[in-house]
Amino acid sequence: MTQHSTGTSITFDRATKTYPGAAVPALDALDLEVEAGELVCLVGPSGGGKTTALQLVNRLVDLTSGDIRIGDRSITDQSAIALRRTIGYAIQQSGLFPHYTVADNIATVPVVLGWDKARIRTRTAELLELVGLSPVETWLPRYPAQLSGGQQQRVGIARALAADPPVMLMDEPFGALDPITRVAVQDEFLAIHRAVGKTTLFVTHDIDEAIKMADRIAILKPGGKLAQFDTPANVLSDPADDFVAEFLGAERGLKRLALTTVGEIVTAGTTGAKAATTDGARPSTTGWPDVEATMTLREALSVVSAARADGAIVHSDGSRLGEVSLHDLIAPPAAGEDREGVRA
Amino acid sequence: MSDFAPAGDPVIPDYGQASDCVINNGAFCTDWFLSQWSTVFWPPLVSHIVMVAIAVSIGFVIAFGAGLLAYRKKWLAGPIGMAATFLYTLPPLALFQLLVPFTGLSLLTVEIALVCFTLIIIFQAVLVGLSGVPDDVRRAATGMGLDRNQLLFKVELPLALPSIISGLRIATVLTVSIATIAAFVVDDGLGSPIIKAVSSPFNTQFVGAGALAVLLAFALDGLLVLLGRVLTPWTKARS
Numbered sequence: 001m002t003q004h005s006t007g008t009s010i011t012f013d014r015a016t017k018t019y020p021g022a023a024v025p026a027l028d029a030l031d032l033e034v035e036a037g038e039l040v041c042l043v044g045p046s047g048g049g050k051t052t053a054l055q056l057v058n059r060l061v062d063l064t065s066g067d068i069r070i071g072d073r074s075i076t077d078q079s080a081i082a083l084r085r086t087i088g089y090a091i092q093q094s095g096l097f098p099h100y101t102v103a104d105n106i107a108t109v110p111v112v113l114g115w116d117k118a119r120i121r122t123r124t125a126e127l128l129e130l131v132g133l134s135p136v137e138t139w140l141p142r143y144p145a146q147l148s149g150g151q152q153q154r155v156g157i158a159r160a161l162a163a164d165p166p167v168m169l170m171d172e173p174f175g176a177l178d179p180i181t182r183v184a185v186q187d188e189f190l191a192i193h194r195a196v197g198k199t200t201l202f203v204t205h206d207i208d209e210a211i212k213m214a215d216r217i218a219i220l221k222p223g224g225k226l227a228q229f230d231t232p233a234n235v236l237s238d239p240a241d242d243f244v245a246e247f248l249g250a251e252r253g254l255k256r257l258a259l260t261t262v263g264e265i266v267t268a269g270t271t272g273a274k275a276a277t278t279d280g281a282r283p284s285t286t287g288w289p290d291v292e293a294t295m296t297l298r299e300a301l302s303v304v305s306a307a308r309a310d311g312a313i314v315h316s317d318g319s320r321l322g323e324v325s326l327h328d329l330i331a332p333p334a335a336g337e338d339r340e341g342v343r344a
Numbered sequence: 345m346s347d348f349a350p351a352g353d354p355v356i357p358d359y360g361q362a363s364d365c366v367i368n369n370g371a372f373c374t375d376w377f378l379s380q381w382s383t384v385f386w387p388p389l390v391s392h393i394v395m396v397a398i399a400v401s402i403g404f405v406i407a408f409g410a411g412l413l414a415y416r417k418k419w420l421a422g423p424i425g426m427a428a429t430f431l432y433t434l435p436p437l438a439l440f441q442l443l444v445p446f447t448g449l450s451l452l453t454v455e456i457a458l459v460c461f462t463l464i465i466i467f468q469a470v471l472v473g474l475s476g477v478p479d480d481v482r483r484a485a486t487g488m489g490l491d492r493n494q495l496l497f498k499v500e501l502p503l504a505l506p507s508i509i510s511g512l513r514i515a516t517v518l519t520v521s522i523a524t525i526a527a528f529v530v531d532d533g534l535g536s537p538i539i540k541a542v543s544s545p546f547n548t549q550f551v552g553a554g555a556l557a558v559l560l561a562f563a564l565d566g567l568l569v570l571l572g573r574v575l576t577p578w579t580k581a582r583s
Contacts, residue, residue: 055487081490089487091480097481097503098503099502108485
């Protein structure tokens with residue numbers, strides 16, 4: 001967490017973009033502050049301006065009015081080319097260069113920045129390790145066509161991190177992956193994000209992905225207006241308006257359960273089942289299914305429902321951690337609060 | 345040496361001991377072909393290669409430049425394409441006729457005509473290749489801070505190479521073929537022994553020269569395929 005200081009804040013100051021010939025702005029006076037080290041997801045329906053907002057930051061799209069600052073420096077203070085070389089950029093389909101090997105792809109920005117070869121080699125190897133592609137020697141000489149979608153996306157992330165930029169922009173980076181690969185890459189990226197602490201602006205159309213990844217979620221509505229900017233827990237428990245409530249969908253309550261793991265509520269000692277155990281009046285756990293401590297309440301609830309049981313037994317690394325009752329699962333004490341505490 | 349054959353009946357060139365094949369004007373007489381190789385076939389083959397090399401090289405430079413220009417300034421693609429297509433549709437012999445008053449019965453006349461026929465093929469190949477670069481690749485490259493020239497030389501041109509090479513292959517094979525007609529203008533290239541043998545008509549000479557033109561086309565095509573493999577190793581990479 002201390003490494004979060006390597007990031008730099010991104011501030012949108014009434015950032016507005018109206019495309020030529022368009023009657024209404026794609027992004028309308030967006031005020032948003034992404035704190036140093038924070039991961040903010042931009043979500044919303046198509047036409048909400050989320051990709052526009054992202055591309056304004058690295059000047060792939062030019063501001064109509066307003067300003068964007070990285071740290072305390074306006075993005076217009078330097079040339080677009082120089083600015084972009086200080087910002088990590090990862091996109092859907094990875095955007096890897098098909099004619100470059102993995103090594104050359106990752107080295108793209110270091111090469112244009114004029115790093116020496118030894119430094120580039122060291123950095124490339126380090127990044128491949130970081131994104132879980134090891135032993136690095138087997139991956140360096142491959143071409144993107146020789147990688148799976150998930151592996152390409154990992155290389156795309158490594159490439160975005162190559163020159164150690166303080167800020168990362170990610171445009172639906174996992175949008176093209178199959179669900180299983182997507183979950184794996186999401187988990188890896190979260191681990192990397194926690195380790196390297198880059199300030200990250202992450203565009204996704206998938207609200208579940210945003211809930212899982214984001215420290216805070218910015219929901220944009222058609223016309224490019226910011227509907228709500230808050231933590232996933234707060235957005236889910238207290239949508240700002242009907243648009244946000246509708247966007248989150250009827251499963252909003254269930255989604256909220258995905259913010260907490262069973263391990264968290266068991267170790268926090270807030271489960272009724274555990275309390276009952278200490279009283280000695282242990283309820284019958286016969287027929288309760290086993291769940292892993294790393295499962296979310298939502299997943300555990302699914303397991304319990306499938307087993308037609310009243311609760312589940314929680315395991316961690318093979319040892320029994322405790323029990324959670326059905327009631328614990330559906331009415332957890334302040335879901336997501338724990339995570340908030342960690343972030344702050 | 346090669347202007348031995350007046351029109352009319354088959355005239356058997358008298359080079360001393362003629363074989364049965366030569367006397368009967370067989371379809372292809374290997375002995376005669378080999379004995380005449382250094383005088384009848386080799387010099388036209390060399391001049392043919394030179395003619396083709398010059399035409400394709402100049403055509404490539406012009407069409408490549410035009411392709412880049414049309415890629416940067418999209419509105420130019422239409423007019424340039426139309427002009428190049430017009431040149432391509434001209435019958436080669438008519439084009440020679442048109443040029444001779446200005447450039448004479450010279451290699452220059454031939455080269456101008458040959459270059460005209462390569463332009464649309466290479467131009468299209470360059471334009472298609474550059475336009476075929478995936479958008480996400482271009483966006484990623486721009487987003488990472490590559491400037492315009494870096495984008496062109498590091499990303500767009502390499503990715504356009506397969507298309508450019510295939511355009512060069514077609515242009516080369518076509519030029520090898522059309523260059524035989526150059527013999528109407530200059531006494532050069534493989535067309536020269538063919539035309540002379542057609543009027544004689546002595547089979548081995550035009551069959552041999554024609555076969556050489558075909559083989560030359562295959563050989564140059566093969567060389568370009570090899571060049572393409574060397575320059576685009578990623579296209580062969582499979583997991």
